[in-house]
Amino acid sequence: MENITSTEKKKRIFSAIQPSGQMTLGNYLGAIRSWVELQDKFECVYATANLHAITVRQDPKKLKENTTNLFALLIAAGIDPAKCIFFHQSQVHAHAELSWVLSTYTQFGELSRMTQFKDKSAKHSDNINAGLFTYPALMAADILLYQADMVPVGADQKQHLELTRNVAERFNGIYGNTFVVPEPYITKTAAKVMSLLDPSKKMSKSDPNTKSFILMVDEPATIMKKFRSAVTDSEASVRYAEGKDGINNLMEIYSACTGLTFEQIEDEFRGKGYGDFKNAVGEAVVAQLEPIQIRYKELLKDKKYLEELARQGAESASKLAERTIDKVYRKVGLVR
Numbered sequence: 001m002e003n004i005t006s007t008e009k010k011k012r013i014f015s016a017i018q019p020s021g022q023m024t025l026g027n028y029l030g031a032i033r034s035w036v037e038l039q040d041k042f043e044c045v046y047a048t049a050n051l052h053a054i055t056v057r058q059d060p061k062k063l064k065e066n067t068t069n070l071f072a073l074l075i076a077a078g079i080d081p082a083k084c085i086f087f088h089q090s091q092v093h094a095h096a097e098l099s100w101v102l103s104t105y106t107q108f109g110e111l112s113r114m115t116q117f118k119d120k121s122a123k124h125s126d127n128i129n130a131g132l133f134t135y136p137a138l139m140a141a142d143i144l145l146y147q148a149d150m151v152p153v154g155a156d157q158k159q160h161l162e163l164t165r166n167v168a169e170r171f172n173g174i175y176g177n178t179f180v181v182p183e184p185y186i187t188k189t190a191a192k193v194m195s196l197l198d199p200s201k202k203m204s205k206s207d208p209n210t211k212s213f214i215l216m217v218d219e220p221a222t223i224m225k226k227f228r229s230a231v232t233d234s235e236a237s238v239r240y241a242e243g244k245d246g247i248n249n250l251m252e253i254y255s256a257c258t259g260l261t262f263e264q265i266e267d268e269f270r271g272k273g274y275g276d277f278k279n280a281v282g283e284a285v286v287a288q289l290e291p292i293q294i295r296y297k298e299l300l301k302d303k304k305y306l307e308e309l310a311r312q313g314a315e316s317a318s319k320l321a322e323r324t325i326d327k328v329y330r331k332v333g334l335v336r
């Protein structure tokens, strides 16, 4: 019998995360964990998006430290350089090169409509730089360089992916088939994690109240304490329902960590109080994060090893990226 799947070419995935400080439980359950799962099914190319990070002012020492820490944390979480290509965006020249070319195929009007640009320029009104504006062209370059078939993105990056598709189609329309036009990849297992204190808002590390979010590196005791102070309601019944945003959020987190369905969770906590439930959620989160924290601390002891992993990743990435940039320069008429 012929095995078709073994000879079929795996689809390629690209994604990147900005090294902008600490990762939260929301980043883990919403994105990082699905990156890990995707490695077994697809050819995955992952990067830290440090070039994107400088569109807002950064302290150089901190940026470098955050970038290395993120790299280590993702490996600790299960991103395996033996299974995927993992590197820092700044290590592969072609990102900046293709970004420049693509920015000349991206319209001012299109970029002006990006909601992230509007939000960020309102937030950083003293530094509305050109890079903040052309940010989506760099993101398009990231994706198109690797001819990615699919990009796992959250809601906040959907508009940028749509723009990437438009730019790819525009370029292909002028010069003939050059880029794979990428599709968004929606992961079923990704959980949307809300603030523990205001469950109508997304969990965010920029919230001034640190009790509203869980960091991936929070001590187990801190995690337990934060869950104990999570906002719930006065009904004292663990069930998923409208108007129970706090409990719904805790159920979502518990489900994501244990694999239990909402029904199974309701059965488990029937007749029990919120105190028991909050403890169980805290313990389930600690069970996920503690092994990652241990590996993370271990990895950070050997910076040379981390550098070597990134260097190897960048080398593999460059090989793929060079093919695309060669093709693009040739089509556009640029001397190489």
Ligand code: TRP
Binding pocket: 014, 015, 016, 017, 018, 049, 052, 138, 139, 142, 143, 151, 152, 153, 157
């Ligand atoms: N802009 C993305 C974010 O802030 C990070 C990113 C950079 C990215 N390049 C990408 C995500 C390419 C997906 C694909 O979340």
